[in-house]
Amino acid sequence: MPRIFLHSPAPVLACLLAFTCHTSRLAAGNVVVIVKDTKGQPVTDAVVSLIPLEASAPAPLHPPVEPVVISQHGEEFDPYVTVVAVGTHVSFPNLDSIRHQVYSLSKTKPFEIPLYGSGTEQSILFDRPGIVALGCNIHDWMSAYLVVVETPHFMKTAGDGVARLAELPAGRYRLDVWHPRLAGESRRDLVVAAADAATQTISVTLKPDRRIRRAPDGAGGGYK
Amino acid sequence: MIHPERATALFLAALAWNSAFAVSLSLDASTTWADNISRSALAADQTDAFFHDAHLTASHLQPLATGLSLIAEASAGYEVVPRFPQNSAYLGGATAALRKKFGIGAFAPVLVSEIGLQRREARIAGDNSWIASGALRFSQRFTDAWRASISGDWEQHYAAHSTFDVRHHRLFGTLTWDITDRWQLSGGHGRLWGDFDANASWSTWGRALGGLISPVVASYYNTISWEVTNAYGPGWVTYRVTGHSDFWWLELSPALGANTSLPLRYEGSTTVNRAGIKYEQYGWTLGVLHRF
Numbered sequence: 001m002p003r004i005f006l007h008s009p010a011p012v013l014a015c016l017l018a019f020t021c022h023t024s025r026l027a028a029g030n031v032v033v034i035v036k037d038t039k040g041q042p043v044t045d046a047v048v049s050l051i052p053l054e055a056s057a058p059a060p061l062h063p064p065v066e067p068v069v070i071s072q073h074g075e076e077f078d079p080y081v082t083v084v085a086v087g088t089h090v091s092f093p094n095l096d097s098i099r100h101q102v103y104s105l106s107k108t109k110p111f112e113i114p115l116y117g118s119g120t121e122q123s124i125l126f127d128r129p130g131i132v133a134l135g136c137n138i139h140d141w142m143s144a145y146l147v148v149v150e151t152p153h154f155m156k157t158a159g160d161g162v163a164r165l166a167e168l169p170a171g172r173y174r175l176d177v178w179h180p181r182l183a184g185e186s187r188r189d190l191v192v193a194a195a196d197a198a199t200q201t202i203s204v205t206l207k208p209d210r211r212i213r214r215a216p217d218g219a220g221g222g223y224k
Numbered sequence: 225m226i227h228p229e230r231a232t233a234l235f236l237a238a239l240a241w242n243s244a245f246a247v248s249l250s251l252d253a254s255t256t257w258a259d260n261i262s263r264s265a266l267a268a269d270q271t272d273a274f275f276h277d278a279h280l281t282a283s284h285l286q287p288l289a290t291g292l293s294l295i296a297e298a299s300a301g302y303e304v305v306p307r308f309p310q311n312s313a314y315l316g317g318a319t320a321a322l323r324k325k326f327g328i329g330a331f332a333p334v335l336v337s338e339i340g341l342q343r344r345e346a347r348i349a350g351d352n353s354w355i356a357s358g359a360l361r362f363s364q365r366f367t368d369a370w371r372a373s374i375s376g377d378w379e380q381h382y383a384a385h386s387t388f389d390v391r392h393h394r395l396f397g398t399l400t401w402d403i404t405d406r407w408q409l410s411g412g413h414g415r416l417w418g419d420f421d422a423n424a425s426w427s428t429w430g431r432a433l434g435g436l437i438s439p440v441v442a443s444y445y446n447t448i449s450w451e452v453t454n455a456y457g458p459g460w461v462t463y464r465v466t467g468h469s470d471f472w473w474l475e476l477s478p479a480l481g482a483n484t485s486l487p488l489r490y491e492g493s494t495t496v497n498r499a500g501i502k503y504e505q506y507g508w509t510l511g512v513l514h515r516f
Contacts, residue, residue: 098285101287135330208404215483
């Protein structure tokens, strides 16, 4: 009878671990989402998220330990659109020399940070999924959006309209696309296959940009 | 008298101040084609001319508490009518405004109360004056694109000569439509009550005082302050009357970026004084507003 001599269990465990990681990687797929408007132009700042439809348990979200930053600089929010997972802390540092008063009236997370100047920073926990519209009560033209998603698979499109989502476990997903100017909603189901690199091109209809105008107003007319 | 060198020094000081503190500098310059700039009732006296003005303003917005901000402004400017240089003037002054926002968000109503003091150094010596002003403005945004405001203001000139000691108040409403993020259309309508200055050529003035226009006019004009200013030609008279003026305007303002706009305004007014003398004025104004 052949005998197998195991001098140490370590090499076997290392082999098992390497095999497990390899099969896991093989079971993961990548999705490239290209968001374009009806004229075929790339759409920047579109939030793309993939929600698993078959998972028996919700996918772990792993919110970052450090707060995600939305700063105020030059009397504007930076960035304009941010996407985070539920359970993420977001800080709002003021980099201007004037004080700001950041608020949200959105049902997802109504809040108000009372007047604060540069060097002061407060973070807020976003514990429910949804859209949070941000504003400054001193400077009405300042606006930004925070999208809180209940999935670890999300990304924002860059200037080329592309969002790359990697390391997705194989399975069925719902692909959601959101943009501040999106007319209606954009969602579709898709299947991610192991070792696949699928490209999804999504055409969205955008409403006109209705941000509050910042350019100076004239004094108007009137007899004096 | 404010000299150009002093104005330049003021500008440089404001720039330095701007970099040191949270001060916003802005420039407001415009050219107006004024129909009946002379404010004359008789057609023969009505004179049209270009009018240019430029103002530099340094402003500081200081949030004081939730919903309450103080806006302090200092400004200096120059007004010139090239065809009638007698009407040129330097202006400099300061205003302080309290801005109260009733609630949070862009749609919360806002009340602004403002007081100001300005110095006017004019080519016409009698027009050198201190100008005290006060204003109350209520504004409300209805959508991202539409907002309205109602304003009331008051102004008192303490001039070197009584002819220019005018005091009046106005009430007017403004409706603003941000058609796109670049184009804005606004309009307003209102009324002024109180004193204002008007002008007449020497021959017209002589006829008015002599009762050749009407006994009512002669009776009234013989009680008011007037002086020969040569404002619109040799022998021209400036006189101070009481009455009211209805005014309106329509303004199209394209934004050239976040800090610059180029408003084009058409405006008109109909003014009637206590003796029933009436005149109309119209004007086209092209301006540039820039926040540094």
